[in-house]
Amino acid sequence: MAEKVVGIIAEWNPFHRGHEDMVHSVRKAYGDPFIMAVMSGSFVQRGEPALFDSWTRARWAVEGGVDAVFSLPVLCVLQSADRFGSYGVRLLASMGAEILAFGTESLSEEDLWDAASFSLTPSHKKAFHEALGGGLSYARASYEAMKSHSPFLAEELSKPNNLLGFRYAETILQNHFPMDIHVVHRNMDCNISATTARKELLHGEKTNLLPPKGAEEAAELIKSGCHTDFSRYEDACLLASRMVSESELSETGLFSEGLEHKWFREIGNEGYETMLSRIKSKRYLYSRLKRIGAQLLLSGRGPSPFSAPPLPSYARLLALRRSKSHFLNLIPIPVITSMARALKKADANTRLSLEMEIRASDIRSWCQHSPAYRKGRQEFYHSPLIVNY
Template sequence: MNEKSIGIIAEWNPFHLGHEYMVRSIREAYGNSFIMAVMSGPFVQRGEPALFDGWTRARWAVEGGVDTVFSFPVLSVLQSADRFAAYGVHLLASMGAHILAFGTESLEAEALLDAASFSLTPSHKEALHEALGEGLSYAEASYEAMKSHSPFLAEELSKPNNLLGFRYAETILQNHFPMTIHVVHRDMERNISASAAREELLHTGNTNLLPQKAQEEAAELMKSGCYTDFSRYSDACLLSSRLLSEKNLSETGLFSEGLEHKWFREIGNGDYETMLRAIKSKRYLYSRLKRIGAQLLLSAPGPSPFAAPPLPSYARLLALRRNRSEALNHIPLPIITSMARAYKKADKETRRSLEMDIRASDIRAWCQHSPLYRGGRQEFYHSPLIVNK
């Protein structure tokens, strides 16, 4: 394939007007180049199920200008932001992406590469360890270490999308991937966010923050009860924790610094959110606790596969623009279009990853608001969605 292949790491929970603007900007910069995305499927990085299923969200993205969307394995998704970024970059590099495109609040590609280059030096490592030794949290220590290089970059990297872009750039440099980065600045005046879209949908059943067709479909999904009921999810997380002993928690490998003991002490709470608030501290951020809860729910007792997952080794297709199907022949990784067929032939490592995807999908389905949509094993019945547009 002579044209450039552009990769996007996404959650699209859901795909909104800001995402559509980003894709349009990439098109304006690179014309008819092949745009492929790896997207969180049943669960998202913050540690909870997506509001809508992965196939629907992937189709909305293709209708919004992306050429194809692949599922980001849940083992890679439910990780800290830096590991999420690293797994995503590794996956797209393995798929042959030449350019990584993403949004930031302010920083340009050159500034992100400057920050990433410094982060890989002995000077940064020394400054980071010194700050950690003073009792600072990892985020605070990272800020101080970067400040020794550039106070401006340290301040700008406190913004979430700038920080994620920095992690992308860091992974590219660290692994010498032949990949450049393309930055699209977010529209900070309108500042459309997926969290605002979800909030509107959950409270009113509608939102004007999505492209027109997706907006209409989302309203129908909400009306029919085909969306994640987060109270059901919270109850499932609380129950799964209660079924584990303190020894079980220790054996998972998901906890550090004795956090499992505090977790165990609080599982008697009658409400999951109350439990998390009781555990939360300056060192144990809410986002980390949410991911641990999700990882415990998805894992069987014993060492958790989320503690040290392997790099993604396959590309599972969710949605594709019909007239770009030929480009799939140039992706080096095995492409999965049938879960049943792939699971049957998979090696042990791939099967374990697929098992977690199946389990994540089953749990998300169980959390649907309407019982009509709670059927399990959906991963075996869904084929990739082909969009004619």
């Protein structure tokens, strides 16, 4: 029987023991499938640079059991969780993934298909718009619409991983992708957090949350200053916002309901965190504001490509298990292994996406803690990392 092709959408900032357990669970479930992942690169979805570089994080994942890791373009990464997930599903589908694997707090495959199927019906649409018309927020209207179908599902979809899995299933159904889903239930009694791992590393603490080899290497990278200095990044975001006029903010397409005017009023604050805290509200959450700041830093003046990014049309390889390299020949879309060669052949949309990748990498390099690691144009000097087993 031919090996199954399983896809994973990831951030791995950094790859920890919980991720490793999930990968091993998927491998066991499908009898040693080809596991490929699309991973956020220089920036992560929450609106800031990753702690470590893309290639190192991808290699840790391959050493932890993944067969190949590809970059999810930054234009797709710096989006709401819904859109981030949708772009990831679409890219994996175009690469030939047959199964999408992910973790949830509680919901099963059947639950997620049920919720996703109902969300695409006229009944759901009617209930949702009635709730919105009654003055409810988007999230509450979604809850009430799903509750009309299943109170249990409505309640469980308030949990972040359940909700993301629901969006994955919804994208698959909307686009009629020939893709199944595989759920790995997270151990909520022993929930390993990448956020906690980052904090422990940045505080110089020994962490047991990463696989031993990754933990040792991560500690060395922190010690040497080869990691993101978030204070440098915040200063860059504040400066970028001050370089754009109020009318130019409006032209970017990144703002709605007059938010750009409030943004402009607050750019004189002494720090980026203070600026965001004064803009933040129940309607404009901190995560959304951080993404806007990152989008402005990357795209600057004029209409921003982040407001309506093109669908991914290529697969950019970051790391690969050598014994599974033959699978690359089965991927239907172009596989990029050299930035320089790709730019020479790129159409307009691909060029735009790749140029944003270069810019994101340059900004992340500039934000490194040690000056020794701030050299730019790293996208032209890195080849995919090959793991020899």
